[in-house]
Amino acid sequence: MEPLPAKTEPAYEERYIGPKTLNIRSSPNGKIISSLKHGAKVIIYSEEGSWSKISGNDSPDLWVSNSHLCEYSDCSDQPKWKPAPPPPLRTITRSTPQYSSGCSCSSGNNCYGPRGGRYCITSGGNKRYR
Structure with missing residues (x-):
């Protein structure tokens, strides 16, 4: 067999x-x-x-x-x-606001914001509302 x-x-x-x-x-x-x-x-x-x-x-x-x-x-x-590559990382840059020297708190002058608020700029560059 x-x-x-x-x-x-x-x-x-x-x-x-x-x-x-x-x-x-x-x-x-x-x-x-x-x-x-x-x-x-x-x-x-x-x-x-x-x-x-x-x-x-x-x-x-x-x-x-x-x-x-x-x-x-x-x-x-x-x-x-094919899986899509991850999107590139974005770098965020922040600009420092530029203020007129006529609004400094030491000068005693005020600036007015878009909604009518009064403020002055401190020596550190920050707004101080009055």
């Missing part, structure tokens, strides 16, 4: 979700069942056109669009799904 040939497993492929979320469907272009988040790993069991079946034969059918899958978890092979 000859030995039986070894059973070979189908070649499955690992892929990752590219967009922020991706709908899982019951069939190609079918009803939405759930969704997966960016970077989630899926195993492709078969393909039908532009759709990938991500469930084994013993499970209910689950399908995702091929165009939203990438080869690496960070999706570095698809620039449109």
